[in-house]
Amino acid sequence: MKIAPSILSANFANLLEDVKKIEKDADLLHIDVMDGHFVPNITIGPVVVKSLRKFFSLPFDVHLMIENPDLYIEEFANSGADIITVHQEACIHLHRTIQKIKGYGKKAGVSLNPATPLETLKYILQDVDMILIMTVNPGFGGQKFIDSMLKKIEELKKMREDLGLNFEIEVDGGINLYNVKEVVEAGADIIVAGSAIFDSSNPAQTIKEFREAIEK
Numbered sequence: 001m002k003i004a005p006s007i008l009s010a011n012f013a014n015l016l017e018d019v020k021k022i023e024k025d026a027d028l029l030h031i032d033v034m035d036g037h038f039v040p041n042i043t044i045g046p047v048v049v050k051s052l053r054k055f056f057s058l059p060f061d062v063h064l065m066i067e068n069p070d071l072y073i074e075e076f077a078n079s080g081a082d083i084i085t086v087h088q089e090a091c092i093h094l095h096r097t098i099q100k101i102k103g104y105g106k107k108a109g110v111s112l113n114p115a116t117p118l119e120t121l122k123y124i125l126q127d128v129d130m131i132l133i134m135t136v137n138p139g140f141g142g143q144k145f146i147d148s149m150l151k152k153i154e155e156l157k158k159m160r161e162d163l164g165l166n167f168e169i170e171v172d173g174g175i176n177l178y179n180v181k182e183v184v185e186a187g188a189d190i191i192v193a194g195s196a197i198f199d200s201s202n203p204a205q206t207i208k209e210f211r212e213a214i215e216k
């Protein structure tokens, strides 16, 4: 099980120091990109990804919550993203978008909003490296986990088994020390956590506690 702290809840005025706090304990760095159109919030773009890349070697997991992601894939690829995840709801030609990400030598992820059925992924599952199940409506950190998404994670895991595929299942939104175990038991391979990690007094220690909570 991998842990991907989301910098959405880091201090943007002190981003370098905040990421240094989790660098050794995290498996990936989750970077939430929001455009004010696909979601009602605006965060950061490729310039910030590029600036961070100079200081860190851990994989960058870039979650694009933007309309027309095709327009920005090249820039994010060149800025140092390792995984580029687009939303199914934002892509008219999703298969083409996935191929574009892979064409830059990056891992391709596809994310689903809570209301979007798994069936929309049926014909692209064999093409992706990762599926990101949103367990909050995207746009903001610190929201409450939507419990009905546990079934969705279980169903996706079953689909993966039935099809004999090996994409990773990432789960994002409202995950904390109290619910992480059931999220992993449902089928998550990668856990994203923003507020639970960066709002804590010791983010590195909190990541260790996440791993302990799963073992319990």
Ligand SMILES: O=C(CO)[C@H](O)[C@H](O)COP(=O)(O)O
Pocket (backbone or CB within 6 Å): 006, 008, 009, 030, 032, 063, 065, 136, 137, 138, 139, 140, 141, 142, 143, 172, 173, 174, 175, 192, 193, 194, 195, 196
């Ligand atoms: O994609 C996101 C929101 O759209 C964030 O990654 C997610 O919400 C993480 O924050 P938290 O753990 O505080 O819910």
Ligand SMILES: [Co+2]
Pocket (backbone or CB within 6 Å): 006, 030, 031, 032, 063, 172, 192
């Ligand atoms: Co995210």
